[in-house]
Amino acid sequence: MQHEFTIQVSPETAANPNQLKYQVSKKNKIPLEEIKHIQILKRSIDARQRAIKINLKINVFVNEVYAEAPIQLPIYPDVSNASEIIIVGAGPAGLFAALRSIELGFKPIVLERGKDVRARRRDLKAINRDHIVNEDSNYCFGEGGAGTYSDGKLYTRSKKRGDVHRILKLLVGFGATDQILVEAHPHIGTNKLPDIIASIRKKIIECGGVIHFETRVTDFEIKNNEINGVTLQDGSKILTNKVILATGHSARDIFELLYKKKVAIEAKPFALGVRVEHSQQLIDQIQYKCEVRGPYLPPSPYSIVKQVGGRGMYSFCMCPGGVIAPCATKPGEVVTNGWSPSKRDQPTSNSGIVVELRLDDFKEYAKYGPLAAMYFQKNIEQQAWRVGGETQKVPAQRLLDMTQGKVSTHLPDTSYKPGLTSADMSTVFPEFIHKTLQYGFKAFDKSMRGYLTNEAVVHAPESRTSSPVRIPRDWKTLEHTQVKGLYPCGEGAGYAGGIISAAIDGEKCAEACVKK
Template sequence: MLRLTEIKLPLEHAKDIAHTPSEIKAAIFKKLGIAEEELVRFEIFKRGVDARKSHAILFVYTLDIEVKNEAKVLAKFKRDPHVKPAPDIGYHFVAQAPLNISKRPVVIGFGPAGIFAALILAQSGFKPIVLERGKEVRERTKDTWGLWRKSVLNPESNVQFGEGGAGTFSDGKLYSQIKDPKHYGRKVLNEFVKAGAPEEILYVSHPHIGTFRLVGMVEQMRNTITALGGEIRFQSRVDDIEVENNQVQGVVLANGERIETNHLVLAVGHSARDTFEMIHKRGIYIEAKPFSIGFRIEHPQSLIDHARYGQNAANPILGAADYKLVHHAQNGRSVYSFCMCPGGTVVAAASEEGRVVTNGMSQYSRNERNANAGIVVGISPEQDYPGDPLAGMALQRHWESQAYKLGGSNYKAPGQLIGDFIAAKPSTEFGSVQPSYTPGVHLTDLSTVLPEYAITAIREALPAFGKQIKGFDLPDGVLTGVETRTSSPIRIKRNDDDLQSVNTRGLYPTGEGAGYAGGILSAAVDGIKIAEALAIDMASKS
């Protein structure tokens, strides 16, 4: 197989799906100078969009092709970086379970990292036990709607806790900037397709699924794990990890049940604050890490489409436009867009009573009227919350409590129009942009809901972003507070070689909660890495 990169075709070629393969073939023939009969087959590995010139948008393809005389073609293009042998992207298992396992591996948490750790272990014959504090995904969805529609929060079943993890109620983005030399990301995408995701996620440059599809996929992956001998227990919060001589011995559940294990995957997500407190008390090494805080911002999706695609705005082939922005403020802070959700909604993402947290979500169609994104400021333990590994978590709680009070102490979120925020005056009524957050938005002055340095940096950044995307500083646009769960405030540090905790043998921290991932794909990939390390260790000790 050969891999061709940077094959560019005009936007119009995709209007007629039936003729698209013919146009791609024509591009292959032109690039390689081969006759039609020399091409055996091709498949699209990746398709991106080059929208730098809105009047001449291009699709950019990476293709894997099979030709009759591969060696001859490679020799002809040996100096061309865009014609190379295709890499092996298949997944290869590293260990199989021995027959005499006395203590099964345990996975705490069933978000992306936990799901893929459990899946790889199950596929390798290790029959893991999964402990998830929340409910199965459909019951969890009902509880989540309870907050959104009735202002009733269930601290154990919400946007953060339950089957599928926080990514279930998100845009379902499946792309990442992580280094992935072993192509674990491809394994993740292939498993998602098996579970019901559209095949296009295998090749589009910014694949996403959306919440409704994720629900069914998560259920299917659960069924796969149990069919392979895995066991998944919901509403099973782990209240203690037993450690003796720096070795994991087991876990204790909230109901008092004890499960023995010497191999424990900790995949609890970035909001398991009581778990962080428990492991810190247990002496398991953790450290504070940087994260970001800010607001959600909403614009009409049509404004973003026009700014990004110009005359091609609203073209169904392109779909809803997204963006990625960064600004380095004069006070030394970096402000950037985070988790942009085209055609989506701002959602209530609190997991603790008396606190307000925002996040973004969209469905596969991305056809809601507003675009939203986090506009956040980077903070660090050295500068902003020194001294205690849990100080970042305390900072999050403080500002989330402040947002709850400022919103009216009823889970409404405090909000402000962009123009008023820049002008430093309270908002009193909405303009042309209606916020999507439920239970609702209470207009106020957001200057007291984040630290002064964050307010100053965001005020400076919004007009600067307006120069990059025309209309981004739209006076009627809406800011909603607060966005504090951008990533985990701690890192459960692990060894580079065996991926176990630096001071607790048998403990495998993984995913966002451990501080080693950010998003669905990177967390799932990290879960695979952890499962492999655990499988190798268990197989070697059998």
């Protein structure tokens, strides 16, 4: 017999199967010897009280033996000779579009400007160590897209999420830990993601799909409002009437190209700010209300939202036990984001802290039409590069100093490898963003006492939070509103935010493409 329960236990009990069994037996009056197995279905931490609790949803096997059912991947047929779908971009959207195409009997041809996960590492080293940004291979571009060298958080704020569990199960099938199916806030970690991405690639190729790395799409062949093919950087063309465009939010050349070709695109509001780094120990102390985090608790995340002068200011992509990464995609700009290893065992935590922007904030850039928000973003990244000293060093300021408008005389160590230049954030951001950040951080401290400290450092800018452009599509067919056969997909097109929602959108676009 099986019984499903929810139970609240101490972190130690949650980590110890025998203790848990005892608690379950006592609370539910089931004789201990009759409990054959406890399967954890969901786990979350309740840190609201001083005595932290773990909420568990469990399936108790009473006098019944538990037989573990390994996660099965779908049956992927051989599609070597099937009809082709061109997929531009091998981020989560592109890769999951490719897998779904195969599942539905179509042959994906994936075109990716960057390198495979392994070759990509050399270019990441070059940014970190030598300040050299390769425009095709960096933290945003390359196999697995922007998600490969990330924290690999697998949850989404979006209400229109779709089948999150299906994507999680696929990730487990390709090598992720099955704990991501259980945790309320699952994550994978930078050290594990590349192998998972590589096994997705292996499967695509094994089934007859094709992936071309170092293959940048530079033009679209469009006739009578229908896609006819794509042009690659070497001038060669691939003719096709189905293109899934999953190039991510950093592919500015694609946005420029669409605009030049008069293919409809729209400016899209996004959010922008700084990435702040604290010691993980301080965040643990604030969140867990204790001096030292116990052995059974993970490094604590945080999530915070405030309204400041009528604008939202919130934490974004928080990485406990993580590192700040240089995420520029072109020389002459600096961009920050964060990653963590699977154990989240670095001594620092970091989070984007961003201010909500609206379309009328981009008025000064109106001459760029639908690219106004993108130019606003680019301008701040270039300004930060100049203030930082025209390398990959970023402008930085101690947090309290920033709120008080003081330049920091000395900056502490940072996890951001290229290094810091002490600067006044008012020289990087327009006044309304700077002021919102100054007030907002004070408001944050009211919710998280001790957060506003000079031991924390802000790094600028955190600017690639979501796409500054939307590529409009028909809500039913998912085709571009004007160009038939073109499927704007994933985060770059404005239909996803994060790994999971991009993967879901990739699958949806493949389904729509196949239906056509």
